[in-house]
Amino acid sequence: NAGxxxxxxxxxxxxxxxxxxxxxxxxxxxxxxxxxxDPGMGLRLIHYSVGEGTTAKGEVPDGYNVSxxxxxxxxxxxxxxxxxxxxxxxxASSYSGEGIYEQYFGPGTRLTVT
Amino acid sequence: xxxxxxxxxxxxxxxxxxxxxxxxxxxxxPPYLFWYVQYPNQGLQLLLKYTSAATLVxxxxxxxxEFKKSETSFHLTKPSAHMSDAAEYFCAVSGYNFNKxxxxxxxxxxxxx
Numbered sequence: 001n002a003g004x005x006x007x008x009x010x011x012x013x014x015x016x017x018x019x020x021x022x023x024x025x026x027x028x029x030x031x032x033x034x035x036x037x038d039p040g041m042g043l044r045l046i047h048y049s050v051g052e053g054t055t056a057k058g059e060v061p062d063g064y065n066v067s068x069x070x071x072x073x074x075x076x077x078x079x080x081x082x083x084x085x086x087x088x089x090x091x092a093s094s095y096s097g098e099g100i101y102e103q104y105f106g107p108g109t110r111l112t113v114t
Numbered sequence: 115x116x117x118x119x120x121x122x123x124x125x126x127x128x129x130x131x132x133x134x135x136x137x138x139x140x141x142x143x144p145p146y147l148f149w150y151v152q153y154p155n156q157g158l159q160l161l162l163k164y165t166s167a168a169t170l171v172x173x174x175x176x177x178x179x180e181f182k183k184s185e186t187s188f189h190l191t192k193p194s195a196h197m198s199d200a201a202e203y204f205c206a207v208s209g210y211n212f213n214k215x216x217x218x219x220x221x222x223x224x225x226x227x
Contacts, residue, residue: 004157032212040123042204042217043158058214090157092215100165101144102216105157 002026003108006091012112013081021076022063023091030096032074033058033103034066036087043090049074050096081113116141116207120218128226133177133192135221137205140186147188148206148215149179156202164188175199200225 004025013019023032030051036045045058049068063085065077075091078085088110092103121136125200127144139145146165169181175198179190191220205218 033215035217040219042219043215044217045214048214092158094205096213100208100213102148102160102163103158103213105150105159108155110213 001042003035004093004104006089006106006109007107009095009107010110013078015082015114017081018052018077018079018112019087020078020079021091021111023074023076023093023103023106024072025074025091025093026072027093027095027104028071029093029104031069031094032070033094034073034074034076035092037086037090038097040053046076046089063100078088081111083113085111086113116145116216118205118207118216118218120134120203120205120221122220122221123217124188124222124224126224126226127195129197130194133190133199133202133223134197135190135205135223137179137188137190137218138186139188139205139207141207147179147181148208148210149173149177149190150204150206150217151175152202152204152220154201161203194226195223197225199225 029031033048034046047066091106094103095101117140119138148163149161164181172178202222206215208215
């Protein structure tokens with residue numbers, strides 16, 4: 001099992017450019033999440049999905065869009081990048097059965113917007 | 115609303131000393147609590163989780179945490195620090211809400227030789 005993978009690992013964008021971050025998981029998890037991590041602020045939820053074809057806003061959704069066309073993939077898009085979106089982005093997934101289950105994280109994507 | 119507060123953004127201990135990382139939660143319902151560890155340039159890994167089965171939870175790498183409802187705390191401890199424990203540690207709380215987690219701001223643990 002590869003677990004949760006993210007591509008790319010690093011990216012530098014200029015202000016106004018667009019890009020898509022790809023997250024893939026091979027654990028057959030229903031739930032998937034996108035977070036951003038900034039120094040001193042922990043992880044903040046951008047968007048999440050509770051199943052194929054469904055998405056919902058998290059704590060900091062502005063400037064991002066997501067899609068979950070396939071169960072194993074969760075895409076995060078930046079339509080017009082801004083310097084404030086410089087961050088490390090983490091994808092996570094979790095099981096959705098009865099109870100509470102931990103999230104499994106990918107290795108992260110380091111994005112710099114100049 | 116649920117939230118988590120981690121006291122101390124940086125903690126420094128000597129190798130072999132006790133590690134104590136503090137976490138307090140605010141929750142209107144009995145919470146589910148987690149500790150994650152993040153090594154440099156890596157994603158987060160689960161250390162341990164509390165799901166009401168027992169108040170003292172043992173995790174990987176010799177870490178444990180005790181749930182204290184009266185103090186709304188879930189502090190992480192390890193009796194003897196190793197150099198390999200140097201990392202950033204995050205406390206998180208969740209509830210029955212599509213498994214949404216709320217993370218603390220993190221504590222960076224430095225272990226001195």
